[in-house]
Amino acid sequence: MRRYGRRAPYATEFIIGILLLGTSAVQGEALSGPAPVTQVVAIDKPNDSGGSVLIRWKRSADDGAGMMSVKGYEILRSVEREKGYEHLTVVPAGVEEYVDNTTVDGTSYFYIIGATDGVHRTDSDPVGPVMSSAQWFHQGRLNMLIATVLLSGLVLWFINRAKKGKKLYIRPIAGLQAVDEAVGRATEMGRPVLYVPGIQDMDNIQTIAGIVILGRVAERTAQYGTPLIVPTSRSLVMTAAQETVKEAYLNVGRPDAYNPDLIRYLTDDQFGYAAGVDGMMVREKPAAIFYMGAFYAESLILAETGHSTGAIQIAGTAMPAQLPFFVTACDYTLIGEELFAASAYLSKEPLLLGSLKGQDWGKAIFIAILLLGSILASFGHYFLSDWLTTGSL
Amino acid sequence: MAHAYTPGLRITDKTLVRKERRLPLKGEVLTAPGNRVQADTVVARTDLPGGIQTVNIAGILGIPPEDVRRYMVKQEGDGVEEGEVIARSRGFFGLFTAIAKSPVTGHIESVSDVTGQVIIREPSSPVEVDAYVDGEVVEVFENEGCVVQTVGTFIQGIFGIGGESRGELIKVADTPADILTGDEIDGSCRGKVLISGALVTREALDKAAKEGVSGIIVGGIDDRDLMDFLGYEIGVAITGSEEKGITLIITEGFGRMKMTSRTFELLVERVGKRASINGTTQIRAGVIRPEVIIPLDTGPLSDETKKESPGLEIGSPVRIIREPYFGALGKVLTLPSELQEIETEARVRVLEVQLEDGRRVVLPRANVEMIEEGRSVIR
Amino acid sequence: MEGEIRFILATDCGSTTTKAILIERRGEEYRLVVRGEAPTTVEAPFEDVTRGVLNAIREVEELAGRRILEGGEIIKPSKGPDEGVDIYVSTSSAGGGLQMMVAGVVKSMTGESAARAALGAGAIVMDVIASNDGRAPHQKVERIRRFRPDMILLSGGVDGGTVSHVAELAELIAAAEPRPRFGSGYSLPIIYAGNRDARGIVKERLGADTALEIVENIRPVLERENLGPARGKIHELFMEHVMAHAPGYRKLMSWTDVPIMPTPGAVGLLIELIAKRDGIEVIGVDIGGATTDVFSVFKEVFNRTVSANLGMSYSVSNVLAEAGVEKITRWIPFEVEEIGLRNTIRNKMIRPTTVPQNLQELLMEQAVAREALRLAFEQHKSMAVGLKGIQQERTISDVFEQTATGATLVDMMDLDMIVGSGGVLSHAPRRSQAALMMIDAFLPEGVTRLAVDSIFMMPQLGVLSTVHQQAATQVFDRDCLIRLGTCIAPVGLAEEDEPCMKLKVTLPSGEDVEREVRFGEMILIPLGVGEGADIVMDPVKEFDVGAGRGKVLKTTVEGGVVGIIVDARGRPLQLPERAELRMRKLKEWAMALDAYPRLDLW
């Protein structure tokens, strides 16, 4: 057969190898086993954090063809070429790739792939040495790098422009224009302001946005001389909130009015927290309530109670499922990305305004890609789509 | 109406000037009627209440406002030094004590148990009023001030900056059309009042301020230069409180404006004498114009001082105060009583003026001002 | 009672002139007979306001041939056909008018309400002190002490709301030991119109050293303003304290049949009355030497603002400072150097009584006036707003229609009439100049009537309306206003010379005028005073004349001394950037309105 003919130069090596292995396999039996796999390569698995080796091979001539005798491939590993091979696993027939996730970085390994029919096994030559290591760069995510650099570059460029005094237009968002109003209302009514930063921890981008906005709201309450109550459901959020509020009070020259006792930790429990905040609403009677961050099922419980106390409520979240509830129960709602744009609005600092403009350009680029890609796809070209495929995280 | 309303600036070589010297608040008058005073004699004195500082005791100590009184170390009326502890909270076993310090030296004016704040009043500062002009005290308002009277030359400007000042008159221009560029100003001008011509430049103003010149009397100034000198734009026409260390009196207007020869000559005649000047200007009801007063040694004037200004008449000397012909002098030729249409098509009361160069022009009456020589009492 | 009144005398003591008018009932109608004026005499050397009043009345006597005065007193009621009058009323803004400071907790809430109450009563609001005004306490005290207001209005907190903020304000006012402007023999009037619960503490803090008056809260709840009691109290105290200490006013007060009102308060009253009577939305403006007052009635809400530092003489330089040189030169159709313009404006400031003698000077002055009016109107728009701090009810469908409270009430499309007064408007040599200035400054949209108060008698009519409404409104309609005509301004933008609407005017003669209006042009269609014309406007789809974009509007318009002015320069108005082009357009527009003589020569 043509195949055999092609393999011929390797045959001697193959036989010698098997002899040298000194395994339990009897030579005669070996000869009756399935044809071996070919083109075995073992490489350090790319784009990983180490600890794994990728082995690839071309399947045996008897796998799905020829004698149809291959049941699977046994993977064997050793730290020496000649001996000490141990069994790792068996992968089913038809497979041509295996990732060994059990390697120790810095150690050289040798692999043998044995095609087996259940009784006999025909081993490949050992491949190696191969050493696993962590990669600094994940090539599959080159597109991510480009996107990040592009977006950051845009943001930096616009920040720079804004710093130079170029006026940037910002579309009005009623909910944010109303912050002053809400705090003012609380002041006139002699009641506190309640700020709910959601039930997620500081690893959630919405919580971070919520805390940033808290800083802006705190500046207002400091100026107006109105108490600001912040119940939190995470200790870290409480810490961050205290720091943020303290700094805000300092910024507007009212450090004396800062009271850390009003920024409290309640509980990590979702509904325990909701019950606690509800209790605060009915007892402290805040005249303005802010909900800024990530919310789940407690959103309506909170917003409805707040509404019933007659407070002005301003909500902002990127949780699509909770938005409708906030919209119906609150006076103003920031929808999705408006939450992230909020701090730029409230501060009007060139830094933040510039970044907003940069992000808009990012969106414009995505729109352009969408348009172009879809048109290309309609004509059967998919390279843009392919380019967007990222290596798994 | 017997005569048109023609505001005029007074330029008088000898008149009776009465100046009211009042305290901003009630205080003590240090002189009596009949006393001779020098311009720098202090005639009245008072204490201006100090500023206030508030301290948020409730916030600093972390206590409710109604408890503030309990934690006060100092009470209402007590004097405090800057940095002195005025309130102290007692925590558990002396731990967690918080203290509030006074940011200023003064006394505790009030303690509020509603706002939780303490108001500290800074010490009062003395205010003194001097006589401003050399002269005689003729009247005293108890606890408020007095009137100082003098006989002298009195010249009003049209606009000025800077408050009361005084100094010896010196001449830095040869003609009333000269421009004061600054080269003429040196150390010898310190404390003097400079008589100059048609324009003062920004450079000259800066130099004069640097050399400690008391005042400058000049025909005109470019608005741009004035703005640059002050560092801001004058909005409404109230001046006098600028703190540039120099008093500027403009006699004609903005732009390059030859000083009226009469004013110039009168001033030059008084070179070497001490002048009291004030740049304070207020242009609205109750107009205040800047002034130059040069007290003279001669005795009081006779009874003609009470004569009222006669108003605009044929032959009256006038100055034109709006474009075209701005700054030109002339004599009234005719005063037609009926309204006439001018170039803008507005129908206004007009007069005919013969300019100094012989031209005869018809102008709205509102655009001329009389050069008054009345000798009525100047307040 | 009203039926018996035949002769009415009214005066307005302005800061420079005192104006008197005589009104007589002829048949069923009240008409203006004559007017006279004389310099105001509040200040030295006279120091008696009644001298100026008597001088003005004497002029009225001469002109009307009617004896009104006897032994320095007004003959009242009238004796026979040529002696005396039946009613005498007066307003006053002499001595700078009523100058107030107001205080509130939140600047945009009770602070704003307090300012509205004071402005509505005719005061100049020197400053608004608020808890959140960004000033340190000692700075607030410094302000109060330095400004020496005639009166302070303190408010703050809704009923049942904050007490501590109000107490803090009261403490600051007490610490400032404020002194009134006139005289030192009486204590400063302070009106407290805030949180009911804080009355006790305010009384405790301020009762001893000031003339404290307590009225109902101007903002009992955030959702509602209650300015009436505070306004009434301001008028009362204005009479009792402020006016009573101004020279000669005691005597004047004894002459009048109703209390003397602050001039702008009276104008506001009249404008409010007219708007209510005719059911129209109206803007009134009075541009003076020192200040510019803007009045408006939109959606039945009256607002007044006073731009204390925008005027044509005393504060003309401030117009320059606030608007900037470029904004002024953009209205001047010839080259002008900055330095020259600056000096010209300054010279106007220091010599306020002069009048422009040549055309260039007139154009410069009117350019400044446009900016003064525009700035004053901007301020008005930011003050004439809805209440802030109100809870909103929303449904899910409102999610993208969220609007903030406190939006301006001023809607130029809904506006029916602009009334201008003040020297630069009333005394413009051609009426079309006044019309053009008002259009340029206010930028009316759609169909808007224009008028000027030629001799400024709105104050007198305003105070008269409190005793004799019929006389006041009749004189207003027949003698007070000079109707300039109607401005038609399609809203939208297009390229120069593109068509923006078709216009068909049916004149009273029955003649039809049909025009295609192109973008960037102004057209004048003569239509006389008292005449009306049916008009059909068919805008192209980007333009709106009041019925919506591209929708046809049929209506009747009123004529005037100028006529129908079609302003197709676009809204927002865009002047060409390039100087020559801008000047050419300015000339073109002025020529279309025949606004200036000899314009074609340069």
Next chain:
Amino acid sequence: MSTTLGVWIAAFLTLCILSFLYKDNPFYKFAEHLFVGTSAGYWAAYYYHNILKPNLYVPLFKEGKLLYIIPLALGIMMLMRLWPRIGWISRWPLAFIVGTYAGYNLITYLQTNALAQVKATLTPFTDVSRVILFVGVLTGLIYFFFSKEHRGIFGKAARVGIWFLMVAFGASFGYTVMARVSLIIGRMMFLLKDWLGVID
């Protein structure tokens, strides 16, 4: 009716919480404080056993992995808050956390919320639903432009985006309401079945 004490307590507390529907009252207050307190305690214990112990204590002290001194130090720095004088130290670990998460999330969000979404939307216009999807994404994105005035064509596109968002909200509203209804059904089932036993 249940005979288990735990069920009775649970039922009582459920009723206490539900009494808030009428108005705030001592029963609610009691249950609320109990809830907040016990859950806080529960989570504290949970965190110790599930996070602190396996992620710090065991590797550091049992396995001797010295690198874990860093998180320990950061944790101790965080606790410095308790002493006001050195409280500022806690800002460092806080800054570390916020900064790290921000950076980490940048990539995650860019991947899942941007690139992956764009890819998913990027389809040939083969049928109507794909076109609708495409238009929806595009106009929705346009609505979230902040630095451009929503006027003219741009404004119209944003309007269309609003309509898509409205439809999405409506659907999600209905869906979530259903989920909430099932929550209340769950609680009712507990009361009626586990406690009272009136239904099976």
